[in-house]
Amino acid sequence: MERCRSVKLRLGLKKLQFKVKDVHFHGHILSAKGLKPDPDKVRAILDMPNPSDAKVVQRLIGFANYLAKFMPHLSAVCEPLRRLLDKDTPWHWLPKHEAAVQEMKSLASSMPVLRYYDVMKPVTIQSDSSQRGLGCCLMQEGQPVAFASRALTPTEQNYAQIEKECLSIIFSCQRFHHYLYGRDLVIAETDHKPLIAIFSKPLLNAPKRLQSMLLTLQNYSLKVIYKPGPEMYISDTLSRATTQCTGRGTVYQRQAICSLQQEQQDVQQINQADYLNVTDHRLAQIRQHTDKDDWLSQVGHT
Template sequence: MLPGGCAYKEAPPSKKGKSICTKEVPEGTGTPAKVQLAEVLLNIEIIPGHPDKTTQIGSQMSEETKKEVVRCLQRNADIFAWTPQDLEGIDLKNAGATYQRLVDKIFRPQIGRNIDIYVDDMLVKSKRAGDHVADLEETFSVLRKYRLKLNPSKCAFGVRGGCFLGFMVTQRGIKANPLKIRAILDMKAPTCINEVQQLTRRIAALSRFISKAAEKSLPFFKVLRKAKTFEWFAPCQQAFEKLKIYLAGPPLLVKPSPGDTLYLYLSATSQAVSSVLIREEEEKQMPIYYVSKVLNGAEGRYIPIEKMARALVITARRLRPYFLSHPIGVKTNMPLKQTLGKLDTLG
């Protein structure tokens, strides 16, 4: 099940009551904005005989799986709300924070295993099509127990990919939002401080997909430090062009399976630290998440081993959910253990 709110526009329903939703971009195109690789969404009645009470399912499932998903949705029609009258009274005071704490608590056994949640965006995920109905039933039972309901017009069940938290989630892994990539690829060289700030914000939004993002952005940060005078140096233009080349074919990030041992590679330069969390799959190393940070103040005066330890601390804090749920091996030839206590004291 995927949430609504995808960055791509859904086409008007066709005569057959179907709709087209942009799904993902073929690898290597580098020009995702106009690609129309689509999946047809089928309108189905959750309550038979009530054409106003519908939701949507993916069309690429087998016929048997489609029937199972439809039967599952019809069995659980009570967890959908079509009008405000279908909802029980809710105290709206601090509703946002209260709701986030609630879903974090009630779905704790499922989060990371077969569900991801951020505020009111919910993704029920299944590695195999045959497991999807069971994963939905488990989720619906929790919703029913705590009297929560879904808006069927913002749901799609049994689809192979979609937009979640600004990223494209597919069977193969997680891709950067092509609209965010296009925003940088279409940019001209900045001509003022505000445009440089806009560029660095766009890079930050894609940083988990960019190896050594902080290091790649150093020339832009140097421009920002001279806020009173703007000058776009040759190194800035070179870094800008290299960034565009990199983003023309960004990496596909994978999701680890429960119990996987993950590995962390660390890197440090005079001005930035970086890391990449990877999973080994059939002797291939697949990236999960890139982390990087510009070193400020006293951090820039650390000796190399302290910088590597700092990179580990920053990564552990940023990727805490991975560190809590997986054994992680740090790939390094430096004795980091003795340095970590000192860096914790330094902050």
């Protein structure tokens, strides 16, 4: 109250909340422990039925994006759903879409409490690149301050893995620019060891395709260090559902184990979940010509 008097700030009685343990503000809860999502927003996602058309998919993704700062690798999770929004794509609902919705709900039900950013404490960013998305986390003292993720464009998906990993660091710095710009030192953790050698060399000695990326990072005082993937629990393993994980170890270690199990299941089910985004007429033509082909017809009968 003394601070308000000193800056001549007037408070409205109808809007004032005084001596409360937490405050609801724009879909978030500000508490002494940190920043949390509003339970009403989370419940709205958990109670949403499966989409019945593309407009409902768009609404679901938009709703989840509001809480993206709490949901690591949200873009990678939503990738199958976004493909339903592609132009001229016929509506279809497959097991991979059901799995994406359930994984999104699992992330929403297990959101972490984000700590408040402190300008006086060291900052660490963790970044990771998957086949179709980028994910990153801003951390202080081992606790997450904010998450961010985005999908890779078709062109970026064709990048070499080292280029994707470098791109994930760029994405981290640009997304958290207001937290990182001007700091004396920012620790960037990566699980891609070849990047360490690239960052330790002069810019002219770096591969041509990476030079422009490294130039972008000249705005930040980065120290890139290697951290094994199994230890990068937040940025590398939280993109999978974790509710079925049990056993010893930290919560992030259990999530890492579940991530590997889920990837193995995906490989086993890839033939069942794969789908060609073609019309029924085009699919009939493919089947017709496949039956006429000597080699493909033999494959179909084996």
